[in-house]
Amino acid sequence: MNINHHLDDATLVSYSAGALSQGMALVVASHLSVCPQCRQRAEINDAVGGVLLESLESETVSDDMLASILTQLDDLPAETHSAVSGLTRKTIDPEIPAPLREYIDCSLDQLEWKRIVPGVTYYDMPWEGRGVSRLLRIAPGKAMLAHTHNGNELTMVLRGSFSDEVGHFRRGDVADLDDQIEHQPLVDSEVDCICLIATDAPLRFTTLFGKLVQPITGF
Amino acid sequence: MKNRPPGEDVDNIVQLNQAEMASSDWSDLLGSLAVKPDKHIYARLFNHFAPKVKAYIVRLGVALSAAEELTQEVMLSVWRKAHMYHPEKAAASTWIFTLARNQSIDWMRKQKYPQYSLDEWSETASESGQGEQEVLSDRVARAISQLPEKQSQVIYMSYFEGRSHGDIASRLDIPLGSVKSRIRLASEKLKQIWGGEEYEY
Numbered sequence: 001m002n003i004n005h006h007l008d009d010a011t012l013v014s015y016s017a018g019a020l021s022q023g024m025a026l027v028v029a030s031h032l033s034v035c036p037q038c039r040q041r042a043e044i045n046d047a048v049g050g051v052l053l054e055s056l057e058s059e060t061v062s063d064d065m066l067a068s069i070l071t072q073l074d075d076l077p078a079e080t081h082s083a084v085s086g087l088t089r090k091t092i093d094p095e096i097p098a099p100l101r102e103y104i105d106c107s108l109d110q111l112e113w114k115r116i117v118p119g120v121t122y123y124d125m126p127w128e129g130r131g132v133s134r135l136l137r138i139a140p141g142k143a144m145l146a147h148t149h150n151g152n153e154l155t156m157v158l159r160g161s162f163s164d165e166v167g168h169f170r171r172g173d174v175a176d177l178d179d180q181i182e183h184q185p186l187v188d189s190e191v192d193c194i195c196l197i198a199t200d201a202p203l204r205f206t207t208l209f210g211k212l213v214q215p216i217t218g219f
Numbered sequence: 220m221k222n223r224p225p226g227e228d229v230d231n232i233v234q235l236n237q238a239e240m241a242s243s244d245w246s247d248l249l250g251s252l253a254v255k256p257d258k259h260i261y262a263r264l265f266n267h268f269a270p271k272v273k274a275y276i277v278r279l280g281v282a283l284s285a286a287e288e289l290t291q292e293v294m295l296s297v298w299r300k301a302h303m304y305h306p307e308k309a310a311a312s313t314w315i316f317t318l319a320r321n322q323s324i325d326w327m328r329k330q331k332y333p334q335y336s337l338d339e340w341s342e343t344a345s346e347s348g349q350g351e352q353e354v355l356s357d358r359v360a361r362a363i364s365q366l367p368e369k370q371s372q373v374i375y376m377s378y379f380e381g382r383s384h385g386d387i388a389s390r391l392d393i394p395l396g397s398v399k400s401r402i403r404l405a406s407e408k409l410k411q412i413w414g415g416e417e418y419e420y
Contacts, residue, residue: 009406010399014384017377018279018320018332025333032335039335043309044413045406049320050313051360052378054242058270059277065291066265070258073298099333127330151385151395178384179395200385 005166005173007031007038011154016045023125023133023198027154030097030196031174095158100196108159108194113137116217120144131199132219138162138187138195145217146184151201153177155185160193162186242310242356249314250306252298261298264311269294271312272319278379279323289326293319310356324381355413362412370405373398 007028014020015028032039093107103125113121119139127133131151138144155175162169164183169175177183187193245267252260273290281289296318304314324332363371376382388395
């Protein structure tokens with residue numbers, strides 16, 4: 001996969017720190033699963049976590065915890081590789097990044113897409129929180145409404161492509177944007193563009209029309 | 220170590236003076252546990268890491284009684300998942316940190332923290348060998364302690380308190396963009412050290 005748009009350092013640090021919302025972490029993990037370059041950066045941030053763990057002043061652990069664990073170990077066979085990688089036994093749809101497969105067990109086309117406006121549909125991830133976490137499917141030639149953000153917005157392309165003020169985004173690319181950016185993504189592929197997106201705060205639509213329809217967009 | 224290591228008297232398992240262990244020794248120990256389950260080795264790792272893991276969990280905001288239970292779960296998974304540890308890929312502290320982080324988040328959110336999977340570590344091109352990982356850990360530790368306060372503050376708030384950019388911004392009463400640029404600056408310095416570039420201590 002030829003990836004041209006990567007994750008921001010600040011996003012990767014928060015991911016390793018465990019400080020991202022569920023939806024944002026899902027986009028990050030999905031991109032990491034296909035991008036060796038970002039994965040290497042993520043490993044450095046994990047190592048920073050290891051160093052910080054070592055730096056902590058020890059907290060007293062009850063005297064019998066070790067004894068209690070040791071007695072359990074005999075009944076506790078180590079996990080085997082096959083048990084751990086049970087995921088791989090499912091039919092693998094290469095279009096869906098591994099972390100996303102945890103929540104989707106059919107092809108992207110088989111999902112129950114819900115319509116926002118003609119040419120724009122979505123499928124919500126099964127959790128609630130601040131901001132949104134969903135798949136967004138936009139028809140060729142359609143544009144997302146112009147908007148900016150109160151917080152961060154992460155978008156990973158799974159199919160098709162789009163262009164906006166920042167650049168051209170194709171499969172595997174991730175757009176990692178914040179409140180400094182106002183943009184209007186336009187789908188420029190011949191097929192529908194399907195993206196995995198997450199925000200950590202509501203979007204701010206910048207046109208009057210956008211503001212009027214915001215209540216029905218679910219953003 | 221300020222606190223007496225817990226479980227010190229269990230089967231007289233702990234014979235080594237823990238304080239004299241270098242960080243590379245922990246990776247060696249965990250590496251040997253990866254190859255062959257051994258309770259004595261596990262007990263030594265437990266005595267070193269369990270109090271750190273608990274300290275981490277407590278700082279994340281988990282109540283003390285629950286932190287004790289969660290620490291036990293994390294340390295059990297160290298045993299169960301040990302075969303997945305590769306000393307040439309990461310220091311023991313890094314690997315145990317990711318276990319503690321994931322399980323703490325799962326516990327607090329009742330949702331699995333999306334991961335790019337520990338399995339895939341084995342496929343990741345990592346050029347540094349084990350000894351190098353440890354040297355790096357020491358250098359990174361020094362570097363973190365020398366970050367300007369504004370940068371180390373956002374790093375600590377991220378890793379130890381699990382705060383999002385937006386949350387840090389409102390706590391410190393600074394714009395979101397400032398939080399991100401502070402994190403980027405800190406990350407840049409740490410990456411330079413990792414990449415072996417010159418860095419003035």
